[in-house]
Structures are given as C-alpha cells and as structure tokens.
Amino acid sequence: MAIIELVLKRAGRLALTVFLISTIVFVTIRVIPGDPARTVAGMEASEQQVRAVRARLGIDQPLGAQYRSWLWASLRLDFGTSFFSNDRVIDLILQRFPLTAMLALLSFVLALLLAIPIGVLAAVKRWTIWDGLGLLFAQVGMAIPGFWLAIMLLLLFSVRLGWFPLFGAGTAAHWVLPVIALATERAAVLVRFVRSSVTEELEKEYVLAAESKGFSMQRVVFGHALRNALLPVITIAGIQFGYLLGGAVIIEQVFSLPGLGRLFLSAIHGRDFPVIQGGVVFVALVFSVTNFAADVLYAVINPRIRVG
Amino acid sequence: MESTARGDPAAVLRLEALTVSFGGSGSPIRAVRGVDITLRAASVHALVGESGAGKSVSAKAVLGLLPRSATCGGRILFHDTDLLSLPARSLRAIRGKRIAMVFQQPDKHLNPTMRVGSQVAEVLRYHNGLERREALLQARSLLDMVELNGREVLRSFPHELSGGMKQRVAIASAIACRPEVLIADEPTTALDVTIQSQILALLDRVRRELGTAILFISHDLPLVRGFADDVSVLYAGRIVEQATSRELFSCAHHPYTDRLIAATPDPARRGERLAAIRGSVPDPQDVPAGCAFAPRCPMAADRCRVEVPPLRLSEDADGSQRRSACHFAEQLICGSLHDG
Numbered sequence: 001m002a003i004i005e006l007v008l009k010r011a012g013r014l015a016l017t018v019f020l021i022s023t024i025v026f027v028t029i030r031v032i033p034g035d036p037a038r039t040v041a042g043m044e045a046s047e048q049q050v051r052a053v054r055a056r057l058g059i060d061q062p063l064g065a066q067y068r069s070w071l072w073a074s075l076r077l078d079f080g081t082s083f084f085s086n087d088r089v090i091d092l093i094l095q096r097f098p099l100t101a102m103l104a105l106l107s108f109v110l111a112l113l114l115a116i117p118i119g120v121l122a123a124v125k126r127w128t129i130w131d132g133l134g135l136l137f138a139q140v141g142m143a144i145p146g147f148w149l150a151i152m153l154l155l156l157f158s159v160r161l162g163w164f165p166l167f168g169a170g171t172a173a174h175w176v177l178p179v180i181a182l183a184t185e186r187a188a189v190l191v192r193f194v195r196s197s198v199t200e201e202l203e204k205e206y207v208l209a210a211e212s213k214g215f216s217m218q219r220v221v222f223g224h225a226l227r228n229a230l231l232p233v234i235t236i237a238g239i240q241f242g243y244l245l246g247g248a249v250i251i252e253q254v255f256s257l258p259g260l261g262r263l264f265l266s267a268i269h270g271r272d273f274p275v276i277q278g279g280v281v282f283v284a285l286v287f288s289v290t291n292f293a294a295d296v297l298y299a300v301i302n303p304r305i306r307v308g
Numbered sequence: 309m310e311s312t313a314r315g316d317p318a319a320v321l322r323l324e325a326l327t328v329s330f331g332g333s334g335s336p337i338r339a340v341r342g343v344d345i346t347l348r349a350a351s352v353h354a355l356v357g358e359s360g361a362g363k364s365v366s367a368k369a370v371l372g373l374l375p376r377s378a379t380c381g382g383r384i385l386f387h388d389t390d391l392l393s394l395p396a397r398s399l400r401a402i403r404g405k406r407i408a409m410v411f412q413q414p415d416k417h418l419n420p421t422m423r424v425g426s427q428v429a430e431v432l433r434y435h436n437g438l439e440r441r442e443a444l445l446q447a448r449s450l451l452d453m454v455e456l457n458g459r460e461v462l463r464s465f466p467h468e469l470s471g472g473m474k475q476r477v478a479i480a481s482a483i484a485c486r487p488e489v490l491i492a493d494e495p496t497t498a499l500d501v502t503i504q505s506q507i508l509a510l511l512d513r514v515r516r517e518l519g520t521a522i523l524f525i526s527h528d529l530p531l532v533r534g535f536a537d538d539v540s541v542l543y544a545g546r547i548v549e550q551a552t553s554r555e556l557f558s559c560a561h562h563p564y565t566d567r568l569i570a571a572t573p574d575p576a577r578r579g580e581r582l583a584a585i586r587g588s589v590p591d592p593q594d595v596p597a598g599c600a601f602a603p604r605c606p607m608a609a610d611r612c613r614v615e616v617p618p619l620r621l622s623e624d625a626d627g628s629q630r631r632s633a634c635h636f637a638e639q640l641i642c643g644s645l646h647d648g
Contacts, residue, residue: 205416212371212411213404213431213481223430227421303421303465 079278089278100259119194141188150181167256238294325382341545354532357542408482414474425462472503544600551630561632
C-alpha cells in the first residue's frame with residue numbers, strides 16, 4: 001500500500017523531471033550558435049544545398065512544430081536518427097550504454113567499499129588521528145577534479161610504470177584506473193555522510209542500551225549502529241550514482257573508452273540535435289530511476305516505512 | 309582482592325563513597341559527591357531524588373556507561389570485585405549477563421531496525437553462546453514471562469508495539485541471562501500510570517522468581533512505597549536519608565524527605581493546599597557550602613550553612629534506626645513541618 005503510493009508519486013515526479021529537462025535541452029541547443037545543416041552539408045555547400053539539408057532534417061520547421069513532433073516521438077522512446085550516421089539514436093545509446101553503466105557501477109561499488117569503512121572508522125575514533133585521516137581523504141578527494149586525477153593516474157601508472165594499459169577497453173586491467181579516478185570523488189563525498197550518520201547513531205540511546213548488555217565495540221557498531229546509520233546513506237548513494245554517470249562521460253574521454261561520453265561529446269560538437277536530446281533524456285531517465293530505486297530500497301529496508 | 313567481610317554478607321552490590329565528576333581540571337561538575345549504598349540479594353533498593361540529584365549518573369557508573377568526560381572515585385563492589393578498577397573486557401562480561409539495565413524511554417532504547425525477538429535472543433547468543441534457533445526459542449519464553457505473547461511479538465519491530473510492551477521487551481532482554489542485579493533507571497517514568505503499576509508488578513515478580521536484586525531509580529518517592537525494601541534519598545549528589553521503606557514512610561528523619569512526602573497528594577487531606585518545596589535544586593557547579601538543602605529548608609540554622617552534615621545513624625523515639633544527613637535529625641518530629 002505505502003510502497004504503491006510511493007511508486008506512483010515518484011513516477012509522476014520522474015515524468016515531470018524528464019519533461020522539464022528535455023524542454024530545456026531542446027531550447028538550449030537551438031539557441032546556442034552552430035548549424036547542424038551547415039556541418040552535414042559541408043563547408044563548401046551552397047546556400048541552396050544547406051537549405052535542402054535543413055528541410056530534410058526537419059529543422060526548417062517553426063520551433064513549436066519541431067518541439068511537438070519530437071515530444072510525441074520521444075514519448076514512444078523514438079528519439080529519431082542521427083543527423084550524420086542515419087543510425088537510430090536509441091541504438092547508438094544502447095550500444096554504448098553498457099560500458100558507461102559498467103564503469104559507473106564498478107566505481108559505485110569501489111566508492112562504497114572505501115567510504116563505509118573509512119566513515120565508520122572516523123566516527124568511532126572521532127577526534128583521533130584516524131578521524132583526521134578520514135576527513136583529510138574526504139577533503140582532498142572532493143577538491144581534486146576527477147579528470148585531473150585520471151590524467152595523473154595515467155601519467156604515473158601507465159606512462160611511467162607501465163602497469164596498466166594507456167587507453168581502450170577489453171581486459172580487466174583497462175578498468176582499474178578509470179574506476180579509481182571516478183570513484184575517488186564519490187567516495188570522498190560519501191565518507192562525510194557515513195561519518196556524520198554513524199556519529200549521530202552512536203549518540204542514540206539504543207546504542208547505550210546495547211553497551212549495557214556487554215556487547216563488544218564491534219558488535220555495537222556493526223550490529224546496531226551501522227544498520228541504522230546506512231539508511232540515510234542509501235538515499236545519498238542513489239544520488240551519487242547519478243553523479244557517477246555524469247563523471248563517467250568525462251573519464252571516458254581521458255581513457256578513450258567508447259562509452260556514452262564519447263557519443264554525447266561528438267554529438268555536441270556536430271550539433272547532432274537528435275543524439276543530444278535523446279542522450280539527455282536517457283541520462284535523466286537513468287538518473288531518476290536510480291534515485292527512485294534508492295528510495296524504494298530505503299523503504300524496503302527501513303521497517304518503520306515497510307508495511308506488512 | 310581486598311577483604312570486604314565487614315559488609316552485609318547478603319550484599320550483592322555496594323557503592324562505597326562513590327563520586328562522579330564531569331569535565332576537565334578547570335571547574336569539574338561534581339554530580340555524585342560520596343554515595344554509599346548496599347543492595348542486598350533479591351531485594352529492591354530505591355534511589356530517589358529530583359532530576360540532577362545524581363541518581364542516573366550513579367546507576368550508569370555501576371555499568372561503566374558514563375561518557376569519557378566522567379571521572380569516578382570510591383568503589384563499586386559487585387560481590388568482592390571493584391567494578392571501577394576492572395578492565396573493560398572483564399566489565400563487559402558482567403554487563404548484561406550478571407548486572408543488567410533497563411532504561412527510562414523504551415522507544416529510544418530498543419534498536420528500531422531489529423526485530424524484537426532478535427534483540428532478546430542477541431543477549432543469549434552473545435553471553436551464553438546459544439545457537440540462533442535455541443536463542444529465539446528462549447527469547448520467546450522470556451517474552452511470555454514478561455506477559456507478552458511471545459509467538460506474536462517475536463517477529464515484531466519496536467515501533468509496532470506500545471510503550472508498555474516495549475518496556476516489557478527491554479525487561480525481557482535484561483533478564484535473559486538471569487542477572488543477579490537489575491538496574492532500573494526510571495523504567496516507568498515515560499509510561500501511563502496504569503502501565504506503571506503493571507511494570508512495577510512485573511519487576512517485583514522478576515525479583516521473587518529469579519532472585520534478582522533491583523536498584524530502582526526514581527524521582528517519584530510515593531511510587532516506591534510498598535515496592536522498595538530500602539530507600540536512599542539523594543539530594544545534590546549526596547544521600548540525605550537512608551532507611552527501610554517502612555521506616556522512611558512512617559516518619560522522615562530529614563527535612564527534605566519530609567517535604568517530599570508532604571508534597572504528595574493525600575486523599576485524607578483533600579481540599580487542602582498541596583505543600584511544595586520552595587526554591588529549586590542547586591546548580592551542580594555551585595552547590596552551597598554546608599548542607600546543600602539549607603537554602604530551601606524550613607529549619608535551617610546557621611550551622612547548616614557552614615558545616616556539611618554527615619550521614620549518620622539516628623534513632624527514633626520507637627527505637628527504629630536509620631541514617632540521616634541532618635544536624636537536627638533527632639529534633640525533627642514526624643509531621644512537624646506539615647504546617648500549611
């Protein structure tokens with residue numbers, strides 16, 4: 001009952017979000033300078049040829065008409081075809097999505113594997129050197145841009161030491177550096193959340209009650225406090241996963257990985273409207289769906305929300 | 309271990325000159341300033357006082373549950389072992405197994421995301437090394453013992469239960485290992501009056517059936533009447549009067565106890581104005597010199613403002629003895645202060 005209500009509410013919000021984002025993107029890419037017809041036709045093409053291309057691509061129509069036809073098509077998940085390759089946008093996206101999703105997923109797992117132990121240690125050993133190191137990691141990790149870290153990792157481990165391949169995808173070794181580069185910043189953000197959430201739980205009365213039962217520190221922290229402390233972290237982690245998708249676009253560039261990032265960037269360069277629009281809507285959908293999944297997970301895990 | 313033969317042989321827990329202060333070297337807050345309490349086996353000793361008197365702090369000191377900023381002095385003897393000088397590991401082996409605790413707010417002292425059965429079973433698995441199934445089975449009969457429907461409640465989460473039921477769950481997990489001592493820190497304060505008496509009856513049953521000695525902490529003096537065997541009245545970190553419950557309620561030997569009893573609504577004195585104690589509890593950082601109660605005491609003399617009255621034996625006209633920390637304990641005639 002409560003779950004169904006939550007699903008409906010979130011589905012409505014999701015639809016609204018995607019609609020707004022798609023509208024903004026639709027307008028933005030038409031406002032910024034650059035003419036896809038000119039690019040498609042070539043620099044030497046005559047004004048007449050360009051006009052013909054414009055008509056073929058349908059961008060000679062009034063803005064309102066373009067918007068309406070695009071909106072109707074995208075409701076059926078038909079994002080049109082690329083201006084340049086004539087491939088269907090949805091195919092282009094689905095071809096490249098697995099790599100990006102894998103990169104984001106691996107980074108997400110690594111970020112959690114780093115953030116939970118560091119955050120817990122910092123909270124349990126508050127105001128000690130361990131806490132200081134944890135906070136230092138959080139501070140430095142958030143301050144370093146992912147792409148810079150990626151370049152530094154490449155320089156050190158691939159160029160200088162030759163431990164990992166310089167670019168491309170295919171083997172497990174190819175994943176290591178991109179995943180580290182992408183996960184670090186997310187882990188840094190999550191460390192702070194885990195630390196404050198665990199700290200908050202440790203001050204609650206049920207923790208004192210658990211201590212009064214003679215349980216060891218590990219039992220009190222991992223058996224009692226952490227379980228409750230991770231509930232709010234789930235929501236945050238869902239949002240972080242969205243950031244990972246965005247971050248992956250950039251990291252893919254650095255490591256020359258053929259994922260969504262490269263597709264979108266070349267689409268932006270060429271003003272390939274259908275690919276840009278379809279891509280943004282797709283990412284917004286994935287972002288909303290992961291957040292939504294986090295909310296549902298939260299509701300399922302938290303017995304105070306769960307209804308039997 | 310030092311011999312402690314001088315005490316009552318039936319004593320399971322003895323606080324000797326217990327002091328607790330908080331904060332650093334600057335101006336520490338002295339919350340407990342020398343408390344002696346003897347808890348006899350299978351008896352109930354009530355520790356009564358207003359908030360800030362130091363009763364909860366004393367209770368938490370027994371189990372070493374005070375924050376790190378607290379410094380304890382004196383001794384806390386469990387049989388012959390001084391809990392204050394025990395290493396953390398040995399203290400943990402006693403906590404929850406031989407000395408257990410029940411807290412004031414049942415809805416805050418249970419883990420919200422853990423099933424009730426698991427919370428009770430956890431103690432048994434941890435201390436007695438039981439298997440999960442066996443522990444849950446025992447948890448069920450413990451829940452039955454505290455007058456809950458074990459089969460139904462076992463898989464419930466705390467938020468699905470009422471306050472009184474949650475306190476029963478807390479009691480079930482506290483008595484799971486059949487502790488010799490149960491510290492009950494205002495276990496009925498957060499509950500409805502009707503539930504209060506049920507919980508008291510339950511605790512009394514635990515005492516009778518398991519032989520558990522109970523250190524019962526309360527701000528409510530009339531509540532402990534008929535339930536406690538012994539009563540210690542605490543004021544500003546010191547015991548002002550200590551007696552058996554029967555003696556204490558028949559006639560107070562300290563003006564503070566006297567005023568507390570007088571401040572209780574009495575059906576026989578219906579329509580009269582209820583006596584209140586003027587003033588308020590002293591700030592623990594600024595406890596008056598001499599008797600801490602002197603500024604609020606109707607019989608305070610000059611001596612009271614200078615000299616701290618020691619807790620000493622005083623004798624009543626009928627020969628009953630109790631300990632009172634009042635310079636004028638003998639001159640205090642029962643009910644003499646009960647003027648309007």
